[in-house]
Amino acid sequence: MAALFINVEVDPALAKDAAAVKKLVEVCPVNIFAEADLGLLAIVEKNLDECTLCELCLQAAPAGAVRVKKLYGDREVLVRTD
Amino acid sequence: MRFYEYESKQLFGRYGIPLPTGSKVAHSAAEAEAVAKEINGPAVLKSQVLTGGRMKAGGVLFADTPGQAAEAATKILALTINGHAPRGVLVEGRAPVKQEYYIGVTWDGFARKPVMICSDMGGIDIEEVAETHPEHIAKRHFSTLLPFSDYMAKELIAQLAIGGAELNQLSRIAAALARVFIAHGLTLAEINPLARLEDGRFVCLDGHVDMEDDARDSQKAILKALGIAPEEKRQARPPTQFEIDGAAVDAADHRGVAGNVVEFDGDLGLVIGAGGGSLTLFDAIRKHGGRPANYCEIGGNPSVTKACELTKLILRKPGVKKIAVMMNVVSNTRVDIVARGVIKGVIESGHKPADKIAIFRIPGSWETEGFKILQHYGVEYCDRTVSMYEAAGRAVAKMQDA
Numbered sequence: 001m002a003a004l005f006i007n008v009e010v011d012p013a014l015a016k017d018a019a020a021v022k023k024l025v026e027v028c029p030v031n032i033f034a035e036a037d038l039g040l041l042a043i044v045e046k047n048l049d050e051c052t053l054c055e056l057c058l059q060a061a062p063a064g065a066v067r068v069k070k071l072y073g074d075r076e077v078l079v080r081t082d
Numbered sequence: 083m084r085f086y087e088y089e090s091k092q093l094f095g096r097y098g099i100p101l102p103t104g105s106k107v108a109h110s111a112a113e114a115e116a117v118a119k120e121i122n123g124p125a126v127l128k129s130q131v132l133t134g135g136r137m138k139a140g141g142v143l144f145a146d147t148p149g150q151a152a153e154a155a156t157k158i159l160a161l162t163i164n165g166h167a168p169r170g171v172l173v174e175g176r177a178p179v180k181q182e183y184y185i186g187v188t189w190d191g192f193a194r195k196p197v198m199i200c201s202d203m204g205g206i207d208i209e210e211v212a213e214t215h216p217e218h219i220a221k222r223h224f225s226t227l228l229p230f231s232d233y234m235a236k237e238l239i240a241q242l243a244i245g246g247a248e249l250n251q252l253s254r255i256a257a258a259l260a261r262v263f264i265a266h267g268l269t270l271a272e273i274n275p276l277a278r279l280e281d282g283r284f285v286c287l288d289g290h291v292d293m294e295d296d297a298r299d300s301q302k303a304i305l306k307a308l309g310i311a312p313e314e315k316r317q318a319r320p321p322t323q324f325e326i327d328g329a330a331v332d333a334a335d336h337r338g339v340a341g342n343v344v345e346f347d348g349d350l351g352l353v354i355g356a357g358g359g360s361l362t363l364f365d366a367i368r369k370h371g372g373r374p375a376n377y378c379e380i381g382g383n384p385s386v387t388k389a390c391e392l393t394k395l396i397l398r399k400p401g402v403k404k405i406a407v408m409m410n411v412v413s414n415t416r417v418d419i420v421a422r423g424v425i426k427g428v429i430e431s432g433h434k435p436a437d438k439i440a441i442f443r444i445p446g447s448w449e450t451e452g453f454k455i456l457q458h459y460g461v462e463y464c465d466r467t468v469s470m471y472e473a474a475g476r477a478v479a480k481m482q483d484a
């Protein structure tokens with residue numbers, strides 16, 4: 001079943017950056033990011049709804065490269081802008 | 083945690099409470115025959131099960147010879163009583179009884195002290211005696227901080243107009259029972275019946291012991307001495323499939339608690355926080371005329387998946403029409419995470435959250451976020467300005483048109 005509450009988007013360029021991928025995998029407390037073949041980023045769909053909105057992924061990536069989207073209420077998007 | 087009769091008696095024996103001759107547990111016909119030989123007289127053989135109704139079910143048999151004891155043991159060991167297979171068969175000497183008494187020590191939650199109860203009408207249910215012959219009951223509270231003296235027991239038993247040697251012997255046994263109770267963190271220590279034999283001796287014919295679960299750690303030594311393994315749970319009844327499945331939900335994910343359930347036969351499924359709050363909510367549901375389908379513990383920040391799986395389990399239970407999600411104010415559990423889990427569980431079960439969730443009342447961390455989710459799905463929710471009692475009432479009211 002698709003995620004009901006949270007979606008996470010990552011810029012395609014960042015998803016190919018092996019070092020950045022490693023960092024995202026490391027910081028997310030609920031394993032939403034995984035390292036696929038050739039160091040590419042994979043989003044673990046079944047874990048999306050576990051997102052704790054901790055924003056660690058936003059801080060671990062360049063501003064604007066990761067967006068955490070709420071799929072309820074006013075559909076707020078968490079994104080780093082600085 | 084309940085003790086088998088033979089364990090209760092072994093514990094009592096350590097405090098000088100007199101037991102019938104023999105009083106050993108056998109696990110085979112040959113062992114029973116050997117104990118009967120030691121007794122060298124009439125014997126009684128009793129199935130060791132943690133359930134009542136042994137006599138009626140054929141779990142208590144008498145034997146005049148060791149051969150008969152072996153036969154009786156074979157029958158008892160093959161007999162399942164109320165779904166309980168026997169742990170063994172207790173073999174004891176049988177002697178003519180002149181009178182039966184009752185002595186029990188239990189915890190009085192209202193007085194917050196142990197209470198000792200004595201009666202000269204033993205062998206029957208003490209609650210029945212209290213109702214039909216209250217003049218045959220004496221009781222007194224005592225402190226767990228001060229030593230229990232024989233004199234305190236004597237004062238109590240004297241209220242039943244018992245005197246002389248009988249009073250002395252009974253007082254010693256009653257005082258010993260109080261000491262067992264205090265020393266081992268018990269919630270019940272009971273001898274029923276305590277028999278006065280025709281030769282004047284007193285013996286404990288049957289005994290019950292319940293130990294507070296939280297005392298197991300401090301009582302490791304005695305539990306080991308009695309052969310009770312740390313992993314033995316000893317619940318009052320075997321867990322139901324629903325409870326086993328709940329434990330599996332809890333065990334599948336280390337995050338928080340969700341799945342510690344107890345099954346009831348009502349139609350309102352409960353997802354309620356652990357501890358006093360959940361007891362209060364459970365009582366409030368009942369007070370409003372609701373029928374809980376289960377008791378449940380959820381807390382410590384369970385994952386969305388765990389809350390979801392618990393919800394699905396409760397909704398799968400036959401007869402459950404709606405669920406109520408309620409807690410006292412929480413700081414260690416995120417409201418939004420529980421809201422996500424419960425809504426997901428309802429949707430994955432093929433229902434609409436607004437139809438299936440009678441009320442959601444979890445005030446606490448991240449409640450604003452949680453309320454956004456609930457609002458999105460049209461679920462009725464309330465914050466801490468609505469009491470747990472009122473929230474329970476709203477849930478029960480919704481059951482009328484379920």
Ligand code: SF4
Nearest residue numbers: 028051052054055057
């Ligand atoms: S906000 Fe936290 S939990 Fe959510 S995806 Fe980012 S790191 Fe993971």
